Amino acid sequence: MTKKEALEQEADSKGIHIYKYYLGEESLRGLYVDGNIALNTSLKSDVEEACVIAEELGHHHTTVGNILNLDDRISAKQERQARLWAYNKQIGLSGIIRAYEHGCMNRCEMAEFLDVTEEFLQEAIDCYREKYGVGETVDNYYIMFIPNLMVGKRI
Numbered sequence: 001m002t003k004k005e006a007l008e009q010e011a012d013s014k015g016i017h018i019y020k021y022y023l024g025e026e027s028l029r030g031l032y033v034d035g036n037i038a039l040n041t042s043l044k045s046d047v048e049e050a051c052v053i054a055e056e057l058g059h060h061h062t063t064v065g066n067i068l069n070l071d072d073r074i075s076a077k078q079e080r081q082a083r084l085w086a087y088n089k090q091i092g093l094s095g096i097i098r099a100y101e102h103g104c105m106n107r108c109e110m111a112e113f114l115d116v117t118e119e120f121l122q123e124a125i126d127c128y129r130e131k132y133g134v135g136e137t138v139d140n141y142y143i144m145f146i147p148n149l150m151v152g153k154r155i
Helices: 003-013 046-062 073-090 092-102 107-114 118-132
Strands: 017-021 030-033 036-040 135-138 141-144 150-153
Touching: 003 017, 003 046, 030 046, 036 046, 046 073, 073 092, 073 118, 092 107, 092 135, 092 141, 092 150, 107 118, 118 135
Parallel strands: 017 036
Antiparallel strands: 030 036, 135 141, 141 150
């Protein structure tokens, strides 16, 4: 089962319907409203659709009310929470470690291994950098975010 299929199944189990519409502009990739996810028809691949579905499910789990005005501090904070939910769902720190263990040498290989877009992976890394700072220890691994993404196994 692909990540997209798993996310569609999760949405269905929560009574969330997914539709494809042209949302009026390329930059608006998805929208969550009252148990419905709209995916922009401009999305180019199943991998890209899965990333957008994950973020919109993040809104289902973390957002309250209309947050379309991201100039509002509270709306921006809710948007960040929804994206963090999606990054953890699709990647997580454990995913970064799995990619390292698999031998991925760069972001392109990591994104392909994790079945996410390179843009989504970079946004996740940036978000984790904001959240954890220089780095974070997970089990016997140290994930460094500053100055660059690096993973090492602790002895």
